[in-house]
Amino acid sequence: MPLAGGCGLTSGSPLADGVRPGSVGQGLPLKGASLTVTSKSFSENIVLGQIMGLAFKAAGASVLDRTNIQGSIGAREAVRSGGADAMYEYTGTAWITYLGHDEPIPDPQRQWRAVRDADARNGLTWLAPAALDNTYALAMNRADARKYGTRTLSEVAALSRRAPGAVTLCVETEFAARDDGLQGMAKAYGMNVPASRVQKMDGGIIYTQVSGGRSCTFGEVFTTDGRIAAMHLVVMRDDKRFFPNYNAAPEVNSATLRKYPAIKDVLDPITARLDNDVARELNAEVDVAGKDPREVAEEWLVREGFITR
The missing domain is CATH 3.40.190.120 (Osmoprotection protein (prox); domain 2)
Structure with missing residues (x-):
């Protein structure tokens, strides 16, 4: 996957954007929470990490940005260990790379459920998946x-x-x-x-x-x-459906979600809006137009009415 840099440091930087609730975050359900978001180091995942962080911020949380971590395992381990609280991960990556299975599950919902159930034992909770399938x-x-x-x-x-x-x-x-x-x-x-x-x-x-x-x-x-x-x-269309489903979904530290269950209500409607067309548009803003991933994420959230400035 393409790499991108310049958006967040491994040590983390506070998300200072002055965003407010739109259709999500009404009543500031995350007020008082201190949450850390992370991502891998390619453009799409950084944008998704920024979307998550801005949504948390609009819902009242203090947010630390630890997006753009090199390597898939580093970001996942940060969420699993509690060094970060949440990220957008991909079902196929978890099933094959992290959970060690050789054969993907062709049905995307069954694939997500299998990952959700398996990772529950690892202290990770998978929220509802997006139609976005980066395969x-x-x-x-x-x-x-x-x-x-x-x-x-x-x-x-x-x-x-x-x-x-x-x-x-x-x-x-x-x-x-x-x-x-x-x-x-x-x-x-x-x-x-x-x-x-x-x-x-x-x-x-x-x-x-x-x-x-x-x-x-x-x-x-x-x-x-x-x-x-x-x-x-x-x-070229994958007419035999060989390639795994890589649907994006929020992966949240289970202890964090128990402490702040409103995370689910904040993220679910946003994730439901993410599909391949949206992803291509946002990715092009970064990889073709050269815009900053946080700016791209904020503009999209505001345009969709999820948050306001």
């Missing part, structure tokens, strides 16, 4: 899409067998090695892509390489990335 995909530029006529991963696999030289891939090193990445995808779809036609590179470079058609016909992308629309890329 893997392959994409190509419009010229190549017209040339080869592929729209699904099954069609990409057929092309790899019919015209092997036509399918070249740009992927991140991690994706190339993961069972839920390139190896598993190739096996599930019968895709013939030898190592000589796979180039490994940083995630941000993949988008420009695919857009220009220079190094590869297909590139690994994330379905909520704002650069897909900005660079006019065409996403």
Whole structure:
């Protein structure tokens, strides 16, 4: 996933924004609470962390910003240990990476329930999930899409067998090695892509390489990335539903939630509004327009009426 910086420090900084309740936070149900929010270090998760922190602030809490922690495990461990109180996490990441399962659950609600039930034993409570599903995909530029006529991963696999030289891939090193990445995808779809036609590179470079058609016909992308629309890329449909569901949901330290149960009422309506279209819009504001994640988060919350200034 793309990285982003400059929004919060590991040691934390107070959220000083002068925000007030809108449709959430009426009556200041978190007044007197001191809450710490965290996130991983890529744009979307930082924006989600800022959304959470601003919502808590509008509901009356004092908020410490510890977003932009390097590495997925660091942010999760901060919530689990009590070093932070909450973050937006992804169901597929928890199920496979943290909880150690090999096979994802195809139904997104069942996947979320399985993660919720398993993580309850780890002192973590998962609140209701968003429709936002930041999963893997392959994409190509419009010229190549017209040339080869592929729209699904099954069609990409057929092309790899019919015209092997036509399918070249740009992927991140991690994706190339993961069972839920390139190896598993190739096996599930019968895709013939030898190592000589796979180039490994940083995630941000993949988008420009695919857009220009220079190094590869297909590139690994994330379905909520704002650069897909900005660079006019065409996403291949995962018609066999191979890739796991990575629905975003608030992950809260269970002791914190018992102390401040109003956290659920503050976050539920916001999470319900988050889908892939919203995520692409917000991500593009950061990754394409270069805006600060906190500014993007606050503008969206105000525009949706969740908070006021």
